[in-house]
Amino acid sequence: MAWSLRRKYLDLLDREEGWVKKIWGDHMTICLAYPNHYRAGMSNLGFQTIYRIINNHPSFLCERVFLPDPEDEESFSSGSLPLFSLESQKPLREFDVVAFSIPFENDYPNILKMLDMAGIPLTAADRTDADPLIVGGGFSASLNPEPLADFFDLFLLGEGEDLAPEYLEAVKSARTGGLTKRETLYRIQRHVKGAYCPQYYKVEYTQDGLIESFKPLDPTFPEKIKRRKMTGIDHFTTDQCLTTPDTEFGGIFLTEVSRGCGRGCRFCAAGFVGRPPRFRHGEILASSIHRGLAAGQKIGLLGTAVSDMPDLPRVCRSIISQGGKFSIGSLRLDRINKETAALLGQAVAETVALAPEAGSQRLRDVIHKGITEEHIFTAADALLAQGITNIRLYFMVGLPSETAEDVEALIDLVQKIKGHAVKSPAGKRTFRLITVSVNQFIPKAATPFQWCPLEDVNAVRKKMRRIVSALRREKAVKVIHDIPKWNYIQALLSLGDRRVGKILLAAHRHGGNWSQAMKAADEDPDFYVYRRKDLSEILPWDFIDYGVTKSFLMKEYEKASQGAIT
Ligand code: SF4
Incomplete structure (x- = not known):
């Protein structure tokens, strides 16, 4: 079975363009993990962007791992075959860092599954210096990381282009200085804006279960952590660096045209946290679009407020004049x-x-x-x-x-x-x-x-x-x-604090049975999901x-x- 799985991963790579394989040697190694299947992960531009940023750094090597297909889960779950990376087929345990890109709350249970399949202890408290550093980022983790707090050593909150280069330099200098994992985390928490190590923050609760205080354990750590974002996005492109037919957007070349939105729809997190709206100009997008068209692909124009982009008609006309097609979400x-x-x-x-x-x-x-x-x-x-x-x-x-x-x-x-x-x-x-x-x-x-x-x-x-x-x-x-039953779980994982991690862990231990998990975890999920919060509460x-x-x-x-x- 191990052989056929390895063959399957090699076949996936054969059909891909743009993947990077660096020599394991002096490089610091990061396995970039997507907590869902290959098809979904490869359709995610944020995931691809981080892959490119890390591999562009000469001191780092980045490989990928995805949630195994359902028919392959058993092979990894048995413990005999540890979850391995796509490029080098190295077990995740051998990497310095396993970094999860987490765009959706519904994928949280898959994070625990993948750590388990990799033979890595699930909670930060149970891990030692011999285990990889477990890092989380991505849209939903940056919105409310608390339900995942127990499982991660570090979160990087905000946009990857802004934060990742600084994080990589901090890791590199910690490695050069011979720091331990704990010393590295301490230094990152102190010096990298947007970094959040949950273990360095203490939460206290009132008798009613509300949050009474949320404080850093060290006075040099920030009380408020800034979610990082680029001031402008018009001096670089964010587009597909990996192409494969085995994705949800096979045949489409994704390029991002905008971030944030000023419309203020009151339900829309992407609009509020991405403010102010930022757009790319046609000139900046031209080379990206050209690459997509040259590969014979339809151009997928992505963003939060695509239709508000001032240059949109010009960009569309340019694609049409080159004989191309486009789609807008x-x-x-x-x-x-x-x-x-x-x-x-x-x-x-x-x-x-x-x-x-x-x-x-x-x-x-x-x-x-x-x-x-x-x-x-x-x-x-x-x-x-x-x-x-x-x-x-x-x-x-x-x-x-x-x-x-x-x-x-x-x-x-x-x-x-x-x-x-x-x-x-x-x-x-x-x-x-x-x-x-x-x-x-x-x-x-x-x-x-x-x-x-x-x-x-x-x-x-x-x-x-x-x-x-x-x-x-x-x-x-x-x-x-959609199915209302799953919306309850998604709301729990969106609105929860770190105590919800207990329910998540119980759900993992009960094989995904949430009803049993909720009974076992001794936490009332309705408290997070069905309660209207008071404006004076600490959220x-x-x-x-x-x-x-x-x-x-x-x-x-x-x-x-x-x-x-x-
Ligand atoms: S991105 Fe769309 S839903 Fe969100 S605020 Fe803008 S217009 Fe509204």
Whole structure:
């Protein structure tokens, strides 16, 4: 079995372009881990960017590891075969550092699985100097690392381009100085902005279970840790350095065009922590786009506020003039006009994703979406006129203050859009399908809704059923939705403090059975998930300086309760 697995990894490398293999010698070694399968990890631009940054450093060697495919898990879980890296097939235990890139909370259980498969003790407290340093970064780990605090030696909070070079230099100088692991961590915590070693911070709780204090153990450590971000992104590109057909975006060359967003949708963590919005100019993107087109690929323009990018029409026109195609993840409805729709039509885009998020204007104002029905129909008209045949609509249910009327308004809006599409002269010729994607709203740290509870999953299940049954008879409308049960777990891992780590560990020990884990861990998960937090509370993530103040978020929270726009 070991042989066939090794062969499988070599085959993956054979189909890849851009991977790096350095000689193990004097290099400091980092295994970059993605807590999900190869296909998902290789679609993640942040993961690829860190791979490139580390391997560009002459003193470091970086290899990769992913969660093994389900059929291979057994081989690694038995203990006989330790989890190994893709490039050199070295066991993870032999690396100096294992660095997890963690974009989503749902992947947290996979981190424990992978450490276990690697034969590395799960908790930082159980590891010794002989074990690799376990480091975490990525979007969700930088938003609220606390549920993972027990398992990591160090978190690097913020954008990799800003933080990773400084971290690498700190590790290098610690190695040159012959420091122990503990001394290295101490030095990093003291000198690298954005570094967070949970073991150097003490949390105390009140009798009610609220956080009473969160303090550094050493007065030289910062009380607030800055989530790092680049001041501008227009002097470098962030694009795909590894290509393979074995990814979710096979055939697409990903290039990032923007970060952050100034629109202030009150549920959106990426918008708030990424502020201010930063865009790349067409000139900067030109070489990146050229590389993608030269490889015969479609260009995937990525970012948080792509449609707000001033240079977007010019960039799209340039791709089309070179005979290429492009795709854009999701467009703001109020940015779709005849010109944007025409560009999408020329790029032969068949599906365009739009996000009204809520059905009623009242609820769209509560979440500060900033769009009206007029925007929605104008956008639909413009797209249909350009021969866009499929429209995907994103909605959320369980939003703060949502009522049954809001759910009916969602159904009503979908029916109106569909009726509009069918009646439109252009629509008669070309329109095929509206896919309605309904997800439960999950409160996130660093947003005005961070004090809100998750809506009861049973209530959300009923709302989903209502939407599915009301739209079932609509021809050319398909509804897809997420599973409320998993949303509860995601909310727990998003909103939890470090005590939630006990539940996570119990879930791992019970083979992923969360009901048993919750009973075994002696922690009440509803405390984190279903409780509305008081504005005066210390929240588990208050020690992070995201660049947006808590008082601003509070004002937005209060405005949301009045349905007021900022
Ligand atoms: S427009 Fe999009 S990226 Fe910007 S805040 Fe709203 S949801 Fe987030």
